Amino acid sequence: KNEVEQSPQNLTAQEGEFITINCSYSVGISALHWLQQHPGGGIVSLFMLSSGKKKHGRLIATINIQEKHSSLHITASHPRDSAVYICAAFYNTDKLIFGTGTRLQVFP
């Protein structure tokens, strides 16, 4: 069965801390998607990657194909980063399997 697992489920941090959210998946994915969902519900695409690393502002996403693992890092975290972060894997090119999300709260 194709699955996506995220850890931790919940994460709290103080402003300025370095954050890491982990995602593991089964074999055979073509790409991995990181998404952000703010309170209020909107879902925003952060990254899509199939190898290596991508960076956008304070966010960095990495993927290790051999270990079937991806990480999302947030540097210098800020309260506005508080959200649910969702990992999703493309097992077929056109369909995603989603993790259950990591709820991040960053306190000032």
Added chain:
Amino acid sequence: DAGITQSPRHKVTETGTPVTLRCHQTENHRYMYWYRQDPGHGLRLIHYSYGVKDTDKGEVSDGYSVSRSKTEDFLLTLESATSSQTSVYFCAIAAPPAYEQYFGPGTRLTVT
């Protein structure tokens, strides 16, 4: 932001009534998806479309039907709503070659 809208944004309906949710895009993307989001579950695919009149089932398709008569609109119908279909419904669009998905704002449906 990708041009995706969903309507209605909120709906309360009674068990046994038909309900249709609409997803509208202005991006001319080929792929459109309907998901539901429930506590304790990740987003789960209900149905998706890979072109006009081309649709396929997802993992939780029972009790739902879809139609896509033009590129910009993808309709999700609950023929006879049940309380288990109380959920938040998201539409998404994507296009090759990347297939990166962009999500609509969601519809909160309550079936009483």
